[in-house]
Amino acid sequence: MARDDRTATPSKTPPTRALAIVYVAAALVGLGLGVRGVPFADRLRHSTSTAAARVGAALREPGPALDADDWSKLETDLAAVSAAYTGEKEALELVAALRGLTSRSEIDWARAERSCRALHWPRCDRPALEELRRRSRP
Numbered sequence: 820m821a822r823d824d825r826t827a828t829p830s831k832t833p834p835t836r837a838l839a840i841v842y843v844a845a846a847l848v849g850l851g852l853g854v855r856g857v858p859f860a861d862r863l864r865h866s867t868s869t870a871a872a873r874v875g876a877a878l879r880e881p882g883p884a885l886d887a888d889d890w891s892k893l894e895t896d897l898a899a900v901s902a903a904y905t906g907e908k909e910a911l912e913l914v915a916a917l918r919g920l921t922s923r924s925e926i927d928w929a930r931a932e933r934s935c936r937a938l939h940w941p942r943c944d945r946p947a948l949e950e951l952r953r954r955s956r957p
Contacts, residue, residue: 870896871903878914882924890923897921909937917952926952 868876873896877883885893897920904911913934916927928945935943 870899874900874915874920877920878918882919884924893920907938909934913938913951914955917948917955 873893877893877896883893897915901908901911912921913931915921916931916934919926921927921930928948931948932943932945935948940947
């Protein structure tokens with residue numbers, strides 16, 4: 820008589836239902852935190868992140884509303900990131916100028932144009948910089 824090697828063995832994969840519950844719970848927690856939101860200034864003040872992480876967070880903000888002390892801290896962070904940046908510093912300065920990080924939330928068109936020209940881009944006029952700003956928004 821032939822022996823059946825396909826005997827019932829316990830499955831090594833987690834139950835689908837438990838996995839689905841974990842995913843749904845994680846999504847709900849994420850949604851709750853996202854809806855609650857934390858103002859950017861509070862995140863900057865209480866951040867234990869690196870200067871690069873804080874500058875990255877500022878670049879994602881559509882127009883950070885910060886007080887004078889917070890702007891000073893962000894400017895210090897931006898200077899530290901720029902000093903440590905190994906890529907084309909003009910590109911970093913261009914993006915920072917277009918996002919208003921170099922002039923306290925106001926776009927620094929003159930600085931952006933200088934950085935653009937230093938990069939030897941074919942067009943550095945205001946309409947081209949406005950298009951770059953629009954396309955670089957998160």
